[in-house]
Amino acid sequence: MRLVRRIPRAAWICGLIACLNAVCWSLVTPAFQVTDEPAHFAYVKQLAETGRLPSSSSQETAAEEGAVLRALHQGAVRLRPQNQTIATQAEQEALERELAATPHETGSPEAGVAASQPPLYYALEAIPYTLASSGTVLDRLQLMRLMSALFAGLTAIFAFLFTRETLPGEPWAWTVGGLSVALAPLLGFMSGAVNPDSLLFAVSAATFYCLARAFRRGLDTGGAVAIGVVTAIGLVTKLNFVGLVPGILLGLIILSIRARRASGSSAWRPLALALALGFSPVVVYAVINALSGDALLGQVSWRASSIQSVPAEINYIWQLYLPRLPGTVNDFPGLFTTRQFWFDGYVGLYGWLDTTFPSWVYSIALIPTAAIALLCGRALVGARAALRSRAAELAVYATAAVGVMALVGAASYTVFPEVDAEYAQARYLLPMLALFAAALALAARGAGRRWGPTVGTLIVVLFLAHDIVSQMLVAARFYG
Amino acid sequence: MRRVTAALVGGLTLLAITIGLILAHAPMTVAGSDRPAGQPEEPIAASHEYNSYCQGGETLPSGTSALRVWLDTIYGPRVEVAVSSQGRRITSGERHSGWVGGSVTIPVKPLRRTVSGVTVCVSFRVRDETVTVQGNATPVASATREDGQPLPGRMWIEYLHPGERSWASLLASTARRMGLGRAAAGIWVVFLAIGLAAAVIVLAAGLVVKELP
Numbered sequence: 074m075r076l077v078r079r080i081p082r083a084a085w086i087c088g089l090i091a092c093l094n095a096v097c098w099s100l101v102t103p104a105f106q107v108t109d110e111p112a113h114f115a116y117v118k119q120l121a122e123t124g125r126l127p128s129s130s131s132q133e134t135a136a137e138e139g140a141v142l143r144a145l146h147q148g149a150v151r152l153r154p155q156n157q158t159i160a161t162q163a164e165q166e167a168l169e170r171e172l173a174a175t176p177h178e179t180g181s182p183e184a185g186v187a188a189s190q191p192p193l194y195y196a197l198e199a200i201p202y203t204l205a206s207s208g209t210v211l212d213r214l215q216l217m218r219l220m221s222a223l224f225a226g227l228t229a230i231f232a233f234l235f236t237r238e239t240l241p242g243e244p245w246a247w248t249v250g251g252l253s254v255a256l257a258p259l260l261g262f263m264s265g266a267v268n269p270d271s272l273l274f275a276v277s278a279a280t281f282y283c284l285a286r287a288f289r290r291g292l293d294t295g296g297a298v299a300i301g302v303v304t305a306i307g308l309v310t311k312l313n314f315v316g317l318v319p320g321i322l323l324g325l326i327i328l329s330i331r332a333r334r335a336s337g338s339s340a341w342r343p344l345a346l347a348l349a350l351g352f353s354p355v356v357v358y359a360v361i362n363a364l365s366g367d368a369l370l371g372q373v374s375w376r377a378s379s380i381q382s383v384p385a386e387i388n389y390i391w392q393l394y395l396p397r398l399p400g401t402v403n404d405f406p407g408l409f410t411t412r413q414f415w416f417d418g419y420v421g422l423y424g425w426l427d428t429t430f431p432s433w434v435y436s437i438a439l440i441p442t443a444a445i446a447l448l449c450g451r452a453l454v455g456a457r458a459a460l461r462s463r464a465a466e467l468a469v470y471a472t473a474a475v476g477v478m479a480l481v482g483a484a485s486y487t488v489f490p491e492v493d494a495e496y497a498q499a500r501y502l503l504p505m506l507a508l509f510a511a512a513l514a515l516a517a518r519g520a521g522r523r524w525g526p527t528v529g530t531l532i533v534v535l536f537l538a539h540d541i542v543s544q545m546l547v548a549a550r551f552y553g
Numbered sequence: 554m555r556r557v558t559a560a561l562v563g564g565l566t567l568l569a570i571t572i573g574l575i576l577a578h579a580p581m582t583v584a585g586s587d588r589p590a591g592q593p594e595e596p597i598a599a600s601h602e603y604n605s606y607c608q609g610g611e612t613l614p615s616g617t618s619a620l621r622v623w624l625d626t627i628y629g630p631r632v633e634v635a636v637s638s639q640g641r642r643i644t645s646g647e648r649h650s651g652w653v654g655g656s657v658t659i660p661v662k663p664l665r666r667t668v669s670g671v672t673v674c675v676s677f678r679v680r681d682e683t684v685t686v687q688g689n690a691t692p693v694a695s696a697t698r699e700d701g702q703p704l705p706g707r708m709w710i711e712y713l714h715p716g717e718r719s720w721a722s723l724l725a726s727t728a729r730r731m732g733l734g735r736a737a738a739g740i741w742v743v744f745l746a747i748g749l750a751a752a753v754i755v756l757a758a759g760l761v762v763k764e765l766p
Contacts, residue, residue: 086760090753097749100742103734145734152654155621155711158734165733208736215736248764252757406680407631413651427654435649490681492627526765527556533761534564538571541750545575552730553580553723 084233087251091264092226094256094540098265099218101544103158103551104211105147106424107266108498112185113195114138114214114267119181121199121206126192127184135181141210144168150551151425158551172209187269191354193309194269214267221271225264228271229255231278232510238285239511240518249517249529250510254278256536257509258543262423263500270500273311277504279303280317281470284324288466291335292328297343300325301350308354316480317504320473321351327465390482393494405493416442418499421543426498428550441535445516448528452519470508477504557765561758575720581658582716584614588709594623594655594687597706598699601683605676608697608707611636613644613671616714618663620646622675623687623709625655630684632677634659638668655687658713673710 105111115134119127134142142148144167150156159165187195201216233251240246254260264271280303287296304321307314325344332340359369391397392404395411408414420438421430453460460467485496517529598606613636620634629652635645646661677684688697688708696703720727728743735742 083760083764086756090756093749094753097746097753100746100749153656154654155656158730160730160733165738168734211736245765248760252760256753256757407678408650413649417651425653429652432649432660493682494628527560529765530557530560530761531564533757534561534568537754537757538568541568542571542575544750545572548727548731549580549720552727553720
C-alpha cells in the first residue's frame with residue numbers, strides 16, 4: 074500500500090490515458106476483428122462455464138459464438154480489406170435475431186490457437202464474462218475488452234516507473250516515456266481486444282520495473298518477492314513470457330553477487346526466494362505433465378526436441394530482425410526484415426493484419442524515427458561514463474530483449490520455410506515497452522537541457538497523432 | 554515552459570490540419586471491375602516463385618489511381634503491375650511487401666482518359682510461401698495467361714479511383730455503420746469514442762504542460 078501511495082500522480086494519469094485510449098480502441102474495432110479474438114473468447118467461455126481448460130486447438134467455435142460470427146459476416150470481412158462490417162439496419166436486426174435465437178451451450182472445448190496458452194488471463198477475463206453472462210455474446214465481449222483496457226493502464230504506469238528508476242536525473246523525462254507508451258496505438262489496439270497480450274505487456278513492464286528498482290536499491294526480500302511474483306504471473310499469462318526469463322535469471326544472479334559482496338552469504342536468500350516464487354508455476358506444470366504422462370514441459374519440450382539445425386535456426390532468427398551476414402544463406406530474399414516486418418508492422422498493421430496505411434506513410438514515418446534514434450544515440454554517447462558503470466544492468470535488459478526476440482524467431486522457424494515469418498508481428502515485441510519508454514525519454518534528454526522538454530513534447534504529440542490517425546484508419550477500413 | 558506550450562499548440566494544430574486534410578480527401582471507390590457480383594472467388598493459379606500473370610481485354614477507366622488484384626497469401630510479396638495498350642506501357646505501379654489478405658491494392662499513375670482493350674500484367678516473386686491467384690473460370694480464349702499459357706480462368710481486378718464524396722461528407726454514414734454490430738447498437742458508440750479521444754488529448758496535453766519545464 075505504501076508503494077502504491079508512492080507512485081507519482083503523473084504515472085497514474087499516464088495509466089488513465091492508456092486505459093481510456095484502449096477503451097476507445099475497443100469501440101472503434103469491430104467485434105472479433107482483432108487477430109485471434111474468437112479463439113481467446115472461446116477459451117474464456119470454456120473456463121468460465123466449465124472451470125476446465127480447452128481440450129482442443131480446433132478452430133471450430135461453439136454454436137453460440139459461431140452464429141454471431143456469421144451474422145457479423147466476420148469471415149468475409151477478416152483478411153478482406155475490400156469488405157466492410159454490417160452496414161444496414163436489416164443486417165443489424167438479423168444479428169439481433171441470431172443473438173436471441175441461438176441456444177446457449179455450456180463451454181467451448183475448442184479454442185484454436187489460444188488452447189496452448191496458460192490460463193491466468195482467461196481466468197481474469199472469466200470475471201467480466203460471468204458478470205455479463207445474462208447478456209449476449211457481444212455484451213460479454215465488450216465487457217471483456219474493458220478488462221483488457223485496464224491492463225493497458227498498468228503497462229503505462231510500469232513503463233513510467235521503469236523510466237523513473239533507470240533515468241532518475243530528469244523527472245520531466247519520465248512523463249515523456251510514460252505518455253508515449255500510453256498513447257502507443259499498438260498497445261491501445263491490442264488492449265482494446267480480448268487477447269492475453271494485454272496482460273503480458275503489463276506484467277513484462279512490471280518485470281522490467283522490478284529489476285530496475287532492484288538494481289538501483291539492491292535486492293532485498295521485498296524486491297525478491299516482487300520479482301518472483303511478477304515472474305510467476307508472467308509464466309501463467311502467456312508462453313511468450315519465457316523469452317524474458319534469461320534476463321530475469323541473469324539479473325537475479327548479478328544482484329545476488331552484488332548483495333553478497335555487501336552483506337555476505339545471507340544475500341543468497343532473496344535469490345532463492347525469487348526463484349522459488351517465480352518458477353513455482355513451472356514446477357506445478359511439470360508435475361502435472363509427469364503425472365499425466367505428457368512431455369515434462371509441454372510445448373517447450375516439444376520445441377526443444379524439434380530443433381533440426383542450430384546454426385540454420387540462429388541464422389534465420391538473426392535475419393528475422395537484422396540484415397544477413399556475409400556468407401550466410403539468405404532466408405528472406407528481397408526483404409529488409411527490420412523495416413518491413415517490424416517497423417512497418419509497428420507503424421500500422423491492424424485488424425487481422427489486413428488494415429494498412431498507404432505505402433508512403435511508412436516511408437514518411439522513417440523521418441521522425443531516424444530523428445528519435447539520433448537523439449537517443451546522442452544521449453547515450455553523452456552518458457557513456459554512466460553507461461559503463463551500469464553495464465551489468467544494461468546487459469540484463471539486453472538479455473531479456475534478445476530472449477523475447479529469439480523466442481518469436483524460434484516459433485517462426487518451426488513453420489519455415491512453408492511460411493516465411495509466421496510470428497513476425499510487431500505486437501510480439503511489446504513486452505519490451507518499458508525499454509521503449511526509456512529510449513524515448515532518453516531521446517528527449519538527448520536534445521539537451523534547453524530543448525529537451527520541447528522535443529519531449531513533440532514526441533508525445535507525435536504518438537498522439539499516430540494513435541488518432543490509426544483509429545481513423547481502422548474506422549475507415551471497417552465502416553467507410 | 555513557453556517553448557513546451559508552443560510545441561504542444563503547434564503540434565496539436567498540425568494534427569488538426571492533418572485530420573482536416575484526411576477528411577477533405579475522398580476515399581477510393583470502384584470505377585470498374587471484372588469481378589462478377591455475388592460470385593465467390595476460386596483459385597485459378599498458385600505460385601511459389603517468380604511469376605507474371607497477364608490478362609487482356611481489360612478497360613482502364615479514366616482517373617484510375619490503384620488496381621486491386623485478387624491475390625491471396627499469408628505475407629504478401631512486392632507486387633508490380635503494368636498496364637499496356639497496343640504493346641506500349643501506359644501506366645504502372647508497385648506495392649511493397651507486407652500486405653496480408655485476399656487482395657492487394659497497387660497504386661498506379663492515373664490517366665485522364667478511359668482506355669479499352671488494355672493488358673494488365675501482375676508480377677511478383679515469392680520463395681517458400683504460396684501466392685494464390687483468385688478469380689473465376691472462363692473459356693480459354695479470355696483466360697489469364699502465365700508465360701503465354703492460358704490458366705483455367707480470369708483473375709479478378711478492380712479499378713479504383715477517388716470517389717466524388719469526401720470523408721467529411723461520409724461522416725454520417727460511417728458513424729451510423731460504426732454503431733452497428735455492437736453490444737448495444739447505436740450512434741452513441743461514436744459519440745463515446747469521440748469523447749474518449751478528446752479526454753485522452755486533454756489529459757495528455759494537461760500532463761505535458763504540468764510536468765515538462
